[in-house]
Amino acid sequence: MKCDTLRILTVYHKRAALANHAPFLPVQAGRAVSSDEWCPSVMQGDDTGDNISEKNPVYNEMSVVYWAWKNYDEIGSPDAVGLCHYRRFFIFEKRPYAYYEAKASTQDVCGLLHCTRENVVSLLGGCDFVAPVPTVRKSVYENFKMAHRSDDADIALDVIRTDYPDYAPAAERYFKGRRTFFYNMFIFPKHTFFRYCEWIFGVLEKLEARRTRTDRLFVSECLTGIFFEKLIEEGEKPLYLPVLYLTEGRQRFGEVLKECRENLRSGKTGFVYAFRPLVVRLIPEKLLMLRRRKSALKRGENE
Numbered sequence: 001m002k003c004d005t006l007r008i009l010t011v012y013h014k015r016a017a018l019a020n021h022a023p024f025l026p027v028q029a030g031r032a033v034s035s036d037e038w039c040p041s042v043m044q045g046d047d048t049g050d051n052i053s054e055k056n057p058v059y060n061e062m063s064v065v066y067w068a069w070k071n072y073d074e075i076g077s078p079d080a081v082g083l084c085h086y087r088r089f090f091i092f093e094k095r096p097y098a099y100y101e102a103k104a105s106t107q108d109v110c111g112l113l114h115c116t117r118e119n120v121v122s123l124l125g126g127c128d129f130v131a132p133v134p135t136v137r138k139s140v141y142e143n144f145k146m147a148h149r150s151d152d153a154d155i156a157l158d159v160i161r162t163d164y165p166d167y168a169p170a171a172e173r174y175f176k177g178r179r180t181f182f183y184n185m186f187i188f189p190k191h192t193f194f195r196y197c198e199w200i201f202g203v204l205e206k207l208e209a210r211r212t213r214t215d216r217l218f219v220s221e222c223l224t225g226i227f228f229e230k231l232i233e234e235g236e237k238p239l240y241l242p243v244l245y246l247t248e249g250r251q252r253f254g255e256v257l258k259e260c261r262e263n264l265r266s267g268k269t270g271f272v273y274a275f276r277p278l279v280v281r282l283i284p285e286k287l288l289m290l291r292r293r294k295s296a297l298k299r300g301e302n303e
Contacts, residue, residue: 001189003124007075008082008090008187009068011061012039016086017246019109023082023120025075027064030056049074061085061184062204062220069197072190082130082187090130090185090241092119097242098133104246112244127239130187131228134179134240141175144222152211152219159206160226164199170230174222181225183243192236196227 006023013029015038020026028034031045032053039045046063047053050070056063065083068075075081084090091100093114102112124130137143144153153175160171188196200223208217232238257278 001080001124001127001129001187003080003120003189005076005078006080006082006120006124006187007068007078008084009064009075010084010086010089011064012043012086014038014086017104017109018042019086019089021110023115024084024110026086027067029053029061029064033057044074058208058214058217059204060216060218060220062200062217065197066201069194069201078190080124080187080189081193082185084185085183087246088183088185089113089244089246090115090132090187091244092116092123092241094123095242098135099243099245101245101247104248109246123239123241124187126237128236129189129192129228129231130239130241131181132183132185132241132243134181136178137180139176139178140180140222140225143180144175144219148218152207152217153222155207155210156203156219156223159203159210163206164203167199167226167230170233171226174226174229181228182221184221184224185243186224186228192231196224200224200227 007025008023010019010024010026011029012018012026013034014036018026020042026043028036028039028043028045030053031040032047032051033056045053046056046067048071049067051067052059052063053067059066061083068081082090087104089109089112091113141150141153144150157171157175161168186196200220203223204217204220207219228238
């Protein structure tokens with residue numbers, strides 16, 4: 001992948017450790033509907049030019065992706081573009097696990113990520129695109145059904161079969177498979193990024209028109225995984241990088257119970273997953289890390 005110029009969109013919606021050194025470009029998601037005062041003082045918003053910033057409550061970080069796609073000159077028209085989040089970043093070196101954590105209080109975000117020009121050029125020069133190291137679940141579909149609501153996945157599959165049949169085998173394979181790509185993170189060369197945006201926003205637009213709810217389109221993460229699967233099917237070479245999560249420490253018990261109540265009341269997640277904050281709070285941190293770190297890669301697959 002050519003990466004003489006690389007921009008990694010870093011999505012924010014509130015104050016956090018700021019990654020504002022090249023190649024990172026912090027962007028506030030949903031500025032058109034946000035009351036946050038910190039983000040506008042330190043970064044670009046997703047509400048200029050052609051944008052869907054007002055739809056951020058439904059589209060999540062995808063409102064930033066749409067803005068970058070439609071206003072590519074505004075991000076410098078780079079050779080390659082990526083996506084990460086204020087708490088989740090790629091680590092630019094090969095490691096044995098899929099997932100790592102560090103305290104969110106650190107200000108040296110780039111240092112933690114080993115994101116030097118030398119590392120980036122060396123790693124990206126040998127691949128066609130970058131994805132997070134995949135992890136293992138019972139199946140992508142079952143995991144999504146437990147975490148959210150399966151009807152979005154079902155509608156997305158139907159849209160793909162009907163309107164994007166070339167993607168249907170990859171979609172079927174990905175949803176049935178155990179190898180799961182979380183976090184909605186990637187690095188694509190420019191032409192692949194434009195292809196990704198044309199496809200995923202086409203699917204999301206048709207899905208949005210057919211669903212009866214207005215809650216968040218968490219299924220976009222699955223669609224990104226399907227796009228990875230399609231690229232691999234076509235012979236594209238992936239590079240899987242581990243993810244660093246900037247943690248703020250464990251929630252207080254009262255906060256956990258409040259979040260569970262809100263999940264149940266909103267009906268926006270599956271019943272079991274509504275209690276996920278409580279489960280995470282009660283399970284020892286070492287056991288949680290073992291699950292999160294488990295890679296779906298076989299030894300040597302990412303060499």
